[in-house]
Amino acid sequence: MTHHSLDLKVLPKDFLWGVATAAYQIEGATWANGRGCSIWDTYCRTPGKVYEAHNGDVACDHYHRWEEDLDLMKELGIDSYRFSVAWPRIFPRGCGEVEPRGLDFYDRLVDGILRRGLVPMCTLYHWDLPQELEDRGGWPERDVADHFADYAETVLRRLGDRLPLIVTFNEPYCICFNGYYNGSQAPGRKNLRLTHHAAHTLNRAHVLAMDRIRAYAPGAKAGIVMNTTLALPATDRPEDRVAAELLMDWEDRLFLDPLFRGRYPESLYRHVPESMPEIREGDLDPVRGEPDFFGLNYYFPSYVVADPTRPIPLRLVDAPAGPRTAMGWCIVPSGLTELLLRLRDEYAIETFYITENGSAWNDVLEDGAVHDEERQKFLVDHLGAVIEAVKQGVDVRGYYAWSVYDNFEWTFGFAKRFGLYYTDYPTQRRIPKDSARLYKRIVEEHRTENLSQRC
Ligand code: GCO
Secondary structure, three states: OOOOOOOHHHOOOOOEEEEEOOHHHHOOOOOHHHOOOEHHHHHHOOOOOOHHHOOOOOOOOHHHHHHHHHHHHHHHOOOEEEEEOOHHHHOOOOOOOOOHHHHHHHHHHHHHHHHOOOEEEEEEEOOOOEHHHHHOOOOOOOOHHHHHHHHHHHHHHHHHHHOOEEEEEEOHHHHHHHHHOOOOOOOOOOOHHHHHHHHHHHHHHHHHHHHHHHHHOOOOEEEEEEOOOOEEEOOOOHHHHHHHHHHHHHHHHHHHHHHHHOOOOHHHHHHOHHHOOOOOOOOOOOOOOOOOEEEEEOOOOEEEEEOOOOOOOEEEEOOOOOOEOOOOOEOOHHHHHHHHHHHHHHHOOOOEEEEEEOOOOOOOOEOOEOOOHHHHHHHHHHHHHHHHHHHOOOOEEEEEEEOOEOOOOHHHOOOOOOOOEEEEOOOOEEEEOHHHHHHHHHHHHHHHHHHHHHO
16 A cells, blocks of 8 residues: 655645545436436447447446445545436426435435435536437527526425535536537537537526525535646747637636636637627626635646637647556646646635546456555645645645546446446445555544644
8 A cells, every 4th residue: 555645734624535426427227216318328329429338327336335335435434425416317307397206315315424424515417417408409508507406406405404515517618518519428519609508508507506505505515616627838838828828718717707707708709709608697697606615626737739720729739748547647736736726816716625536547456456556646646736735825625536436437438447446347346446445544644633633
């Protein structure tokens, strides 16, 4: 097991150590108890979209194994569990009739989380849009924001008194750009105007959902989760620096500026005016939509050069030579520190959670063990980056490892393993990797540090 020299006493005494999952990636039971079809059920059945046509029909069978999974999290010694609610379980058609058995499942799950002394962090949307709403236009359609707000209210009327931490959306960038621009994820469409209209619907939906959260979960802290790009110029050329800032307008400020400033980046109107959406009074409201915390998902930075031949004059280039995870992603822990500092300074964000951070490796199960040295190093190095940010005054309240166990990695299916536990899919056994033992030890050491400080 990896040794570490993390300065854990830097972290707040009430720092939340957690793990994160998402409904479609772990639950399975996609046709159980009235659940409706989602865009990911459809996408998985579209030839050529997902590795070996894998799908979430069974996944980690969490829908039936949730109690043992919560016991496993308790055994891991963590404080908090970040999960998502599947909209199609609550509104099988996206709106209209509610499926009470869907609410019943999450009612049991939340009570189970609380009964084990864990803090639930509930994500209302982690990519599984009901297919019928997509059939009616999907996120580019303005009224999906109203349906989302009604869905949020329905969930919170049932669970709101027991959810201390609530997230409206997971990764608006992926929802909009992978879903409607580059077509790499469900629903797999490719249209810039639809992308920007989807972004506006989602920005508006966040504001509407925050109204409902304040009304039906008044005791909760609410926020949003973004995989904000750390865009780095690939060279010191001034034009590449400009391109890097433009990438952040394009990918990130499209969501950050509406959230914190109530407007879109001016550069988008300069470069792609024809794709920008109609904005109505009250759509973007930095007062109503202001989050209590910002959830940051961090995996790797992006490297950018200027490219005047393109509508948005930039191009992503490969990261400098160096270690890569099994996803082919570069590994730059210091980027997490830099990104936290930049977000705090640019938007005066007072409270962060690292809502996802983790790595995929070609894990080998031998003699019932997985000696995942690289994942352990990734974990320690990125926790070190969080500690460095805290030393520089950033208020980070928690860290959620992605993920507790291997699960459905979207278009990569079950081929990529991010878990602290190894999921043996044929038997559905969860087998602790060395990284799980390391995470458990780090959590225990932080608690011990706190106790010693109290004495
Ligand atoms: C994301 C999603 C997760 C992924 C994880 C690994 O950030 O893309 O929130 O569902 O599985 O990040 O790619």
